[in-house]
Amino acid sequence: MTSRRAATRREVIGQLGAGALAAGGLLLAGGAARADVARAQKLLVELIGDRTPQEGKVRLDMPQIAENGQTVPLTAAVDSPMTADSYCKAIHVLADGNPEAGVCSFKFTPANGRAEFSTRMRLAQTQNVWAVAEMSDGSVWMTKTEVKVTIGGCGG
Amino acid sequence: MAEVKPRIKVPKTAKKGELVEIKTLVTHVMESGQRKDAEGKPIPRRIINRFTCELNGKPVCEMVLHPAISANPFISFFVKVEESGTFTFAWHDDDGSVHKAESRIEVTA
Numbered sequence: 006m007t008s009r010r011a012a013t014r015r016e017v018i019g020q021l022g023a024g025a026l027a028a029g030g031l032l033l034a035g036g037a038a039r040a041d042v043a044r045a046q047k048l049l050v051e052l053i054g055d056r057t058p059q060e061g062k063v064r065l066d067m068p069q070i071a072e073n074g075q076t077v078p079l080t081a082a083v084d085s086p087m088t089a090d091s092y093c094k095a096i097h098v099l100a101d102g103n104p105e106a107g108v109c110s111f112k113f114t115p116a117n118g119r120a121e122f123s124t125r126m127r128l129a130q131t132q133n134v135w136a137v138a139e140m141s142d143g144s145v146w147m148t149k150t151e152v153k154v155t156i157g158g159c160g161g
Numbered sequence: 162m163a164e165v166k167p168r169i170k171v172p173k174t175a176k177k178g179e180l181v182e183i184k185t186l187v188t189h190v191m192e193s194g195q196r197k198d199a200e201g202k203p204i205p206r207r208i209i210n211r212f213t214c215e216l217n218g219k220p221v222c223e224m225v226l227h228p229a230i231s232a233n234p235f236i237s238f239f240v241k242v243e244e245s246g247t248f249t250f251a252w253h254d255d256d257g258s259v260h261k262a263e264s265r266i267e268v269t270a
Contacts, residue, residue: 103229
C-alpha cells in the first residue's frame with residue numbers, strides 16, 4: 006500500500022453501485038414483464054374460473070400518464086341494471102406490472118343502484134391495469150388500460 | 162403508527178329511491194410488505210384488507226383490498242336509498258382490529 010494509492014471509500018461504493026445496476030438490468034431484460042403478465046393471468050383464473058371474459062360493458066377510467074405511482078386515481082364502472090334479477094356482482098382490478106397482481110375486488114349488491122366505485126392505487130411501473138366485471142347471469146367482461154408511470158409506487 | 166381515523170361523507174337527507182354518493186377515507190399506512198428498512202430488513206405488511214358497508218344491518222357492498230391500494234385508502238361508491246337508517250362502515254386491519262364509522266340518513270318520500 007505504500008507504492009499504490011488505496012481505493013478510496015467513494016470509489017469502492019461507486020463500483021458496488023455500478024455492479025448492482027448491471028445485475029438489475031439483466032434481471033429486467035430476462036422477461037420480468039412477461040412473468041408479471043402470467044401472474045395476473047393466474048390470478049384472473051383464480052377469480053373467475055374457466056369462464057372467458059368478453060370485451061365491453063366494463064369501463065376503467067384512469068389517467069394515461071401518472072406522475073406519481075404512489076397514488077393513481079381509478080374509477081371502474083359497469084353499464085348494467087342493478088335489480089335483483091340482473092346486476093353486476095363484482096368488479097376485480099388487476100395490475101400486470103406490480104409485485105402482486107391483485108389490486109382490489111369490489112362486490113356490489115342491487116342496493117348499490119349503480120355499479121361504479123372509485124379508489125386510488127399504486128403502480129410500480131408503466132403497465133396495464135385490468136378491470137374484470139362479474140355479472141349475476143355468470144357472464145364476465147374485461148377491459149385493460151395502459152398507464153404510464155414516471156415515478157414508481159411500490160416500495161421504491 | 163399514526164392513529165387510524167375514518168372519515169366519511171354521506172348526505173344527511175335524501176329522497177326515497179335517490180342514488181346517493183358515499184365517499185370514505187381512512188388514515189392508514191397500507192404498508193405493502195415490499196419495502197425494506199434502513200438495515201435492509203423487510204418491513205412487515207400491514208394493510209386494510211377489507212372494507213364493508215351496511216345499511217340498517219343489511220350488507221350493501223364490500224371491497225377486498227390488496228397492497229396495491231394507496232396509503233390512506235379512499236373509496237367511493239353509490240347507494241340507492243329506500244329507507245331512513247344508519248350506514249355502518251368497517252375497515253378490517255391486518256392486525257385483526259376493525260375500525261368503524263357510522264352515519265345517519267333521513268329518507269323522505
